[in-house]
Amino acid sequence: MMRTRPLKVALLGCGVVGSEVARIMTTHADDLAARIGAPVELAGIAVRRPGREREGVPSELITTDATALVKRGDIDVVVEVIGGIEPARSLITAAFEHGASVVSANKALLAGEGAALHALAEEYDADLYYEAAVAGAIPLVRPLRESLAGDKVNRVLGIVNGTTNFILDRMDSNNAGYSEALDEATALGYAEADPTADVEGFDAAAKAAILAGIAFHTRVRLDEVHREGITEVTAADIASAKRMGCTVKLLAICERAADGRSVTARVHPAMIPLSHPLASVREAYNAVFIEAEAAGRLMFYGPGAGGSPTASAVLGDLVAVCRNKVNEATGPGESAYTRLPVSHMGEAVTRYHISLDVADKPGVLAQVATVFAEHDVSIDTVRQGRNQSGGDAVAFEQGGGGRWEGGEASLVVVTHRAPEASLAATVEALRNLDTVRDVASTMRVEGE
Amino acid sequence: MMRTRPLKVALLGCGVVGSEVARIMTTHADDLAARIGAPVELAGIAVRRPGREREGVPSELITTDATALVKRGDIDVVVEVIGGIEPARSLITAAFEHGASVVSANKALLAGEGAALHALAEEYDADLYYEAAVAGAIPLVRPLRESLAGDKVNRVLGIVNGTTNFILDRMDSNNAGYSEALDEATALGYAEADPTADVEGFDAAAKAAILAGIAFHTRVRLDEVHREGITEVTAADIASAKRMGCTVKLLAICERAADGRSVTARVHPAMIPLSHPLASVREAYNAVFIEAEAAGRLMFYGPGAGGSPTASAVLGDLVAVCRNKVNEATGPGESAYTRLPVSHMGEAVTRYHISLDVADKPGVLAQVATVFAEHDVSIDTVRQGRNQSGGDAVAFEQGGGGRWEGGEASLVVVTHRAPEASLAATVEALRNLDTVRDVASTMRVEGE
Incomplete structure (x- = not known):
């Protein structure tokens, strides 16, 4: 029953991902034909540098005129793996206008222009698939929009950037500082020469916007995603996390509010307990944890980047x-x-882990506790170097984290769940206390 | 653009899963309509015991005549959650004949009659979906047959039975024996009064047949799946595994042969290293680890059974x-x-972990090693209570597992990868050695 006219595919971009897509389309042509029900053929490959050596990529298909390729009129599917906003957006638009469906791995474009592109796809009765745009080879878009289509997703908690996970994993396992771990990531090819997009959370924020939109059947703009990177995470934060039985991960968190009437999407480093399935995601692996009303707790784990894994997702689409x-x-x-x-x-x-440098004198804990109470933020635990007084109402444990220099002490407070705004106001008020020399670090605690 | 004629759904079975499907279809009707593009309506629910109290299930929809329901002629989709071969097979056949598509959660039926049912679905141009038949709420069927449709899956390694995982987890964490752990599973509702289907691996074997078929685009019959349960797993096996840095899991393993020309599917307990992602799957959770040529290593984790999770998968379909x-x-x-x-x-x-009770005298290790060599099975490590001689060629470590009673010693051999037949012949030959009193246990080692 196989139709004989082959489906024609235009490939835009032939870098690490594109060349792997081209290679698999050639070497596995029979399998692809059997699974599709029709042969599929590479009709052209648009590149910027035509002279570059590309092993296994038929040179007669190479062109530098991407626009002409997508406008040929006989292209069934355009595969876009060039990344960035332009010319990707214009080329995809032209593809729809000329009767093609589109497979894209472009997270920035989908996060920024997803709504407009989806509208175009609908207008031209075409498909827009982009599994590869979120967490590489890990099936996430399809499970969220199809497998969980009869369920209600309440929370998505994901490690969606391999570079930052590698860096934080090294900081955790080798007690390395941030710069040292970044250097290692760069040397091993896990971080780019300019690591900004990864370490400042831009990459993860784009994925969070896409995931939140699919999970909650709504639109989340990139500028609605709160974003903090990992550049401020210190070896002391990692050590603090360890003392709490936690590790530090850069998380993309998409949540439905308790009343169900709004959602939030945010990317920031957070402490999660070692018992949480995400805590054991090591090196540059990605994993996304999903909480749904009926399904319960699901996790999807795998390589979040790289030529072959990304090509696998592109080819599935x-x-x-x-x-x-x-x-x-x-x-x-x-x-x-x-x-x-x-x-x-x-x-x-969320919950907060706050490290304070305070004056080493009686009554400080009482003052600090009062500030938390005034902002309706309930304290879970306090850890300090020594018992400062017997009169304070809060419980605390005698920990090993105290630091005593010139009359200073350190105080570590972990709160119960409270609105971010209350926590921020609390921290602001703490800074204004005479007895608080510095708010050394604040970090959210998630996954409980 | 929503069409107004509702899609009509017949629900066959209203037990733990069925009643949850009915409940969600009622309470989340608006969401389902928005996601489908048409309203969807429960047209009838076939049950065996109509008098039973079913909270939230409209009693006017209840019927005991399932055949009449699927033959009504206006049913768009039949959801089958009664389980077992008959009457499920006849009802699904009638559903296709009368123009309906089918969603089923019936692993036994899919594993035993999948090919015939798929042929029927194709004949009547209908859908047959069964995500809920394998590992409950965890999306597996869809990722394998859609997300990885452009990739080549080489291996599927899964914990697909929650009951046995709970039992093995308790044996591991509480040093409990098999019976004690089974009793706890029964008391907590994780094991049925007759646990045979779970503990003897029948349930996992059905899932392995389904997974292997989808993963390798072929047909795997239930009787082609090698099956061993967990009833012979002892506290000593678990302890042995721990000494090796492993834990014991009941695994469903589907593999493509190295030459790519055949596949195997098997279910048996095996030791896996604690560093393997499957090792940390605790309690009654399920997880499936997939190795694909381009995607690399993926893992899918979640609740493998239960009314709500299974209903989530059914509703996605x-x-x-x-x-x-x-x-x-x-x-x-x-x-x-x-x-x-x-x-x-x-x-x-595969690899093998073999515990031998041997005579406590010099030369035994040499004899044992010779048997392995004669069968072309290469030894990785040997552990015994004391250094028996200096003349043996194999390396071994001085372990804590030796047992010395009346001139007997224990010897633990871990092999490199070898064909199962060679390993079995080796064990047989070991039994025939005068110096080997007993082959106390054999267990495969996977996940490396």
């Missing part, structure tokens, strides 16, 4: 889109019917 | 099948084009 073409159908499009507003970070509810 | 109905299309059907033969267990390649 390519098979699906080609099948749809053969069946003259389209897959599920954007689902944003809930139109849930995205709340400010101040409304996110 | 229901949304997909309803969308297909709205689009007058069908999703991907069976993909069995590779027609790879299923090899006998003897051809599976």
Whole structure:
């Protein structure tokens, strides 16, 4: 029953991912044809540098005119793996206008222009698939928008950036500082020469926007994602986390508010307990933890980047889109019917781990505890170097984290869950106390 | 653009899963309609005991005549959650004949009759979806047959039975014996009164047959799956595993042979290293680890059973099948084009952990090592209570596991990878050695 006219695919970009897509399309052509129900053929590959050596990539397919390629009129599917906003956006738009469906691995574009691109796809009755844009080879977009389509997702908690996970993992296992771990990541090829997009959380924020949109059937703009990177994470923070039975991860967190009427999306480093499944995600691996009303707790784990894994996700989408073409159908499009507003970070509810440098004298703990109480932030535990007084109401344990220099002591406070805004106001008020020399670090505690 | 004629769903079975499906279809009707693009309505619920109290299930929909329900002619989708071969098979057949698509959670039926049911679905241009049949809420069928459709899966290694994982987890963490751990599982509702299907590996074998078929695009019959349960696993095996830095899990293993020309599917207890992601799957959770050529190592984790998680998977399929109905299309059907033969267990390649009770005299190790060599099975490590001689060629470590009673010693041998048949022949020959009093236990070692 296999149709004989092959489906024609235009490949935009032939770097690490593109060349692997081209290679697999060639070497596994029979398998792809059997799974699609029609042969599939690479019709052209648009590149910027045509002279570059590309092993296993048919040179007669190479062109530098991407626009002409997508406008040829006989292209069934355009695979976009060039990244960035332009020219990717214009090329995808032209692809839809000329009858093609699109498979993209472009997280920045999907996070920034997803709504407009989905509208175009719908207008032209075409597919827009982008599994590879979030966490590489790990199936996430499809499980969220199809497998969990009959469920209600309440929370997505993910390690979606391999570079930062590698750095934090090294800081944790080797007691390395941030710069030292970054150097190692760079040397091993896990971090780019300019690591900003990774270490400042931009990459993770784009993925968080995409995940939140799919998970909650709404639209989340990139600028609605609260973003903090890992550059401020210190060896002391990691050590503090260890003392609490935690480790530090850069998390992308998408949550439905308790009343169900809004959502939040945020990216920041956080402490999570070692018993949490995400804590054991090592090196440059990615993993996404999903809490759904009926399904319960699910986790998806795998390589979040790299040529082959990303190509695997692209090709899975390519098979699906080609099948749809053969069946003259389209897959599920954007689902944003809930139109849930995205709340400010101040409304996110979380726990805080706060390290304070305080004056080493009686009554400080009482003062500090009062500030927390005034902001309605309930304290879970306090750790200090020695018992400062007997009169304070809060419980505390005698820990090993105290530091005593010139009349200073350190105080570590872990709070119960409270709105981010209350926690921020508490920290602000603590800074204004005479007895608090410095708020040495604040970090959220998640995953409980 | 929403069509107004509702899609009609017949629900077969209203037990733990069915009642949850009915409840969610009622309480989340608006969400389901938005995601499908058409309202969806429960048209009837077939049960065996109509008098039973079912909270939240509309009693006017209850019928005892399942056959009449699926033959009504206006049913779009039949959801089958009664389990077992008959009457499920006849009802699903009638459903296809009367124009319905089918969502099933029935692993026994899919494993035993999957090929025939897929053929029927194709004949009637209908969908047959069964995500809930394998590992409950964990998306596996869809990721394997869609997300990885452009990749080549080489290996599936799964904990797909929650009851046995709970029992083995308790044996590991509480040093409990098998019976004691089974009793606890029964008391907590994790094991049924007759636990045979779980503890003898029948349930896992059905899932292995389904997973192997989808992963390798071929057909694997239930009787082609090698099956061993956990009833013979002893506290001593668990202790032995611990000494090796391993834990014992009941694994479903589906592998492509090294030459790619055949596959194997097997279910048996095995030791896996604590560093393997599957080792940390505790209690009744399930997880499936997949190795694919391009994607690399992926893992999917979640609750493998229970009313709500299974209902989540059923409803995800229901949304997909309803969308297909709205689009007058069908999703991907069976993909069995590779027609790879299923090899006998003897051809599976694995490692072995063998505990021997041997005579406490010089030269035994040399004899034992010779038997391994004669069968071309290479020894990785040997552990014994004391250094028996200096003349043996194999390396060994001085371990704590030796046992010295009336001239007996214990010897623990861990092999390198070798064909199962060679390992079995080695064990047989060891039994025939005068100096070997008993082969106390043999267990495979996986996950490296």
